[in-house]
Amino acid sequence: MKIAILGFGIVGSGVAELLTGNTEQISLAADQQVELKYILDIQSFPDSPFADKFVQDFSTIEQDRSVRAVVETIGGVGAAYDFTKRALLAGKSVITSNKELVASHGYELLTLAKEQNVNYLFEASVGGGIPIIRPICQCLSANEISEVCGILNGTTNFMLTEMVRKNVSFDAALADAQARGYAEADPAADIDGDDACRKICILGSLSFGRHIDPEQVPADGIRNVTLQDVAYARSASKKIKLLARAMRLPDGRVAAYVSPHLIPKMSILSNVEDVFNGIVVKGNAIGDVMFYGPGAGKFPTASAVVADVIDCAKHLDARKHMVWNEGGPDTFADPAAIPSRWYVRTPAGGERCFYPLPLVLLTYPGSDPTESAFLTEPISQTDLAPMLEQAGAYCAFRILD
């Protein structure tokens, strides 16, 4: 099977190197040779070992019938969207790591792939190299899934881990993440929760069978998390983690959101530290399973892309069963209506505004006497909101029980 790579960035170059480095392993698994014929990029790379494969015009790839699959590692929803559609229309399968494109146009592209009897595969779009898309589709296919919940953004998880371990502030943790190359110069997509939001949309769409658009999903990032919150959480044997959740409600609608949570130190997600991701899936037969691993990085992500390439090679003339239906407002519930316990931090005495909701007050050695912090009994965000306002609350994070 001949393939082309679109975009020779970090992931694209990782795919090229992995295809040539683990050749024996890959041919064995794919039952055939997988040959990299073209690499499309705007730049040229004259010193690259792949220099002879570069092309700058997508038409070359589009019109070459020997290319059966295209790896899209461009990212974004511009050229990536255009080339993906053209490749599918030309009867080529497309494999991608592009979470933004899958989250926003997944329904359309999966439908197009189905019409063309080719595959649109995106294992690498969530959780880097962690196997998660295929396990949800295949291994858990005997289950009705009720919830997917996970730590889906490695950058923010690294920052929260630093804040807990080294007692450094949000700003210092961000500077450290940028210095290590984990966070971009403009870190908004990570720290405001947009990246995790796209990923939970993909997992939710797949688990519940209806397209969930990132526009529908409220996302709170970690800008509000302070060292005081970290210390209060520790006093309650909990850690603060940015969780993305999608759940099926008893009426069949789906709710999804991204926000910081306090999670018990004993929970399996609690030891998911640094840039790692952990994704819990709840099924009605299996109960809870978790998938854990590096959530990003050149070779982990390339590993997932190449696994899809191999799968594609083995199913060249058979479409993989992976599709979801159109979404829409009627299928989606407002997560603000979902009750949970909450952690709240307010000016001192703010707890009085929550009467008669039962609270557990928190303190730690050296905690600030001008503040109150407490855990509430379960209440919806909607019902909590006026109390938070009245108390002038600094923050309110859900508790994962």
Add this chain to the structure above:
Amino acid sequence: MKIAILGFGIVGSGVAELLTGNTEQISLAADQQVELKYILDIQSFPDSPFADKFVQDFSTIEQDRSVRAVVETIGGVGAAYDFTKRALLAGKSVITSNKELVASHGYELLTLAKEQNVNYLFEASVGGGIPIIRPICQCLSANEISEVCGILNGTTNFMLTEMVRKNVSFDAALADAQARGYAEADPAADIDGDDACRKICILGSLSFGRHIDPEQVPADGIRNVTLQDVAYARSASKKIKLLARAMRLPDGRVAAYVSPHLIPKMSILSNVEDVFNGIVVKGNAIGDVMFYGPGAGKFPTASAVVADVIDCAKHLDARKHMVWNEGGPDTFADPAAIPSRWYVRTPAGGERCFYPLPLVLLTYPGSDPTESAFLTEPISQTDLAPMLEQAGAYCAFRILD
């Protein structure tokens, strides 16, 4: 697709219930109806909702050409082995949860399935419902796997969790496990490590491509673990877990063993508690990934069986790529030659017998002055053995770093 279930025990009845309970989900995933036509069991179950499906003669199933797949949930290597071979020879795919049969006869049965162009699938044989077999074969297929390491036995993990959390002795923890139905009246297969041994043989065979026989793999159980060991481990911020490991050595040979380990409290395996299993796979592209979930139980295990049934339905006329080669003594290395750090407990002063190996002595409030406990620098089991003997050591467990 019509199927038959062999053996109406806990897992077999779970499969029957899941097939009828999650019908819509399953038909959708399988692209067709999956119909349970026969259940083979020696007993009859006149009050079962499946009463009309029972047969007592395997030939009925063997000769019915409409039955394309057989679910073997008998267990053991007697009738299960015989019926599996006959089913494969009759051109039927076989799906099993039988770890003993796969571990001991996997090479032969996979080869027979390949010859017959049918499938032999065993996702449920390791880790209950946790997706692990398919992820290793498919999702990580771009990787060269260097190690598989995990908590593969839920009963012993429950007992060790009780010993740590409740400070109860091995005997009390065993009695509790038996009272809850986690351990059998004869608990030897669990607590002596045989069950974990079979499972690591399956994972190792799959990961490294050569059959590993349970006879080749030394297995130590948890009979030697005392509350003193638990307390010493805690003093070093570690927990005691029964790990099963299979690793590829630089020379290409494979080493495997089962034994208690001290693992760091920060490690992701450390929060795998109670009857849960956790399996870490190390790949050269992806790094470390972990799969976590309930390692046993009726519906978790049935969930994995039914996922294989669905996969089988979708590949009725195409064999799944899953096979390993013959094993043999030349492919296998003695794990006693592999160095690691060790935890050792001896009569007081025993540390003198380990000179000049650097040691870290352990104590905890109330520790027994007639004993010594310490952590060693890396050393092979072979080299450690004479020191242990000379010191009259009570126990020596590897440390997972």
